[in-house]
Amino acid sequence: MAQVVRGVIARAKGAPVEVVPVVVPDPGPGEAVVRVQACGVCHTDLHYREGGINDEFPFLLGHEAAGVVESVGAGVEDLSPGDFVILNWRAVCGRCRACKRGRPWYCFATHNAQQKMTLEDGTELSPALGIGAFAEKTLVAAGQCTKVDPAASPAAAGLLGCGVMAGLGAAINTGQVGRGDSVAVIGCGGVGNAAVVGSRLAGAGTIIAVDVDDRKLATAQRLGATHTVNSRAVDAVETIRSLTGGNGADVVIEAVGRPETYRQAFYARDLAGTVVLVGVPTPEMKLELPLLDVFGRGGALKSSWYGDCLPERDFPMLVDLYLQGRLDLDAFVSETVPLDGVEEAFARMQRGEVLRSVVVF
Structure with missing residues (x-):
């Protein structure tokens, strides 16, 4: 009934x-x-x-x-x-x-x-x-x-x-962050900060959190970011490069969903690095990049659907990590x-x- x-x-x-x-x-x-x-x-x-x-x-x-x-x-x-x-x-x-x-x-x-x-x-x-x-x-x-x-x-x-899985999965599943990798996360709301946590779980050596809000950056630091960048105050791309030996990050996770921040992610990655788009754009947004730069920088440009998760595989595993005090x-x-x-x-x-x-x- x-x-x-x-x-x-x-x-x-x-x-x-x-x-x-x-x-x-x-x-x-x-x-x-x-x-x-x-x-x-x-x-x-x-x-x-x-x-x-x-x-x-x-x-x-x-x-x-x-x-x-x-x-x-x-x-x-x-x-x-x-x-x-x-x-x-x-x-x-x-x-x-x-x-x-x-x-x-x-x-x-x-x-x-x-x-x-x-x-x-x-x-x-x-x-x-x-x-x-x-x-x-x-x-x-x-x-x-x-x-x-x-x-x-x-x-x-x-x-x-939803949100925490999207961010964790963007790092672990889509970006395939590995031990010792450098990671930059652009946008540190719930999804971005979950990407910070996912990068830490995966063993990343350098985790750079980027946002325009110092409160969100402070949270990212508490959750595992090794460096924070307020992109209102400094050039985010140049700062990420300076924190990664002048090269750029191995994986850059864009958790905003805007053309401006996607361009930052594209140019802040190392040669043959990976960009992961997990921020959700709106229908009218357009992206323009020099095709030669897309070709010349190599690597991978990926979109992350729901953190590329498989719920029956990922949810029980992550809950177990939570109950063990590791997440x-x-x-x-x-x-x-x-x-x-x-x-x-x-x-x-x-x-x-x-x-x-x-x-x-």
Whole structure:
């Protein structure tokens, strides 16, 4: 029988979010209902509210979440009520050409629940990234649920569902940072600072954090950056080169998603180095680079989708590192807020006051 829960929706472009009753249907074949315990306030949710993703309003916001499986639909065999899970927005299909080539982290046919959650008047909701977890319960595809050790804090573990995984994966999976490498991270919000942590986990020797906000740079230093650069005060490219023997960094991770910062990343890398774009650009942005420079500098220019993660592989491993005290996910939780605190959390995020606000149920 369908349930009615409280959830946060964006009803129209730019309008303040609202807490409203949301109807959650019973899970159908291949689906699961999850009782959400915690959900991070991610910049992507703000993009949805501002119409920056698409115009399929109203949106049920929230996607960076952990919780407990309440019920499952027909045909679900590897998930049971009571399982503690992190929700992911790239449930791999196992059948597309990427999956068949043994590269499921590139799955081209990721899927979501078939049924829709609705308002009480029957209006269908578009769940953010196919999840919609600013709600007491949510309906997802069973493949979007990744079981992890229930000893983990839901507020910390849920952050692996998006931003922290994107940054960690940009360093470890996409950039393939190795022991002794030099790394520069441009943009030190939640994703960029996660890239700093990922670079440290991978054994990088030099980790240079670049931002225009000294508060974010201080956080990056606490999380493992060996050097910080305020690019308002100095030339970021020249400073990165000076900190790497005049050569540039082996891996440069761009976590802003703007042409200006991408150009910085391109010219701040060593010959044959790697640039990783994990910052999300907007549709109108254009990039212009001399093609001869692209050819002459060699190396690799990569985009990182969700940190090129495979949730069933990466989430349990990272939660284990967290429980061993080797990965400080708690450091990313700046504050916990109630469900009706999302709008104010957006404002604090825009002012750069937090790494992550987390809604705790």
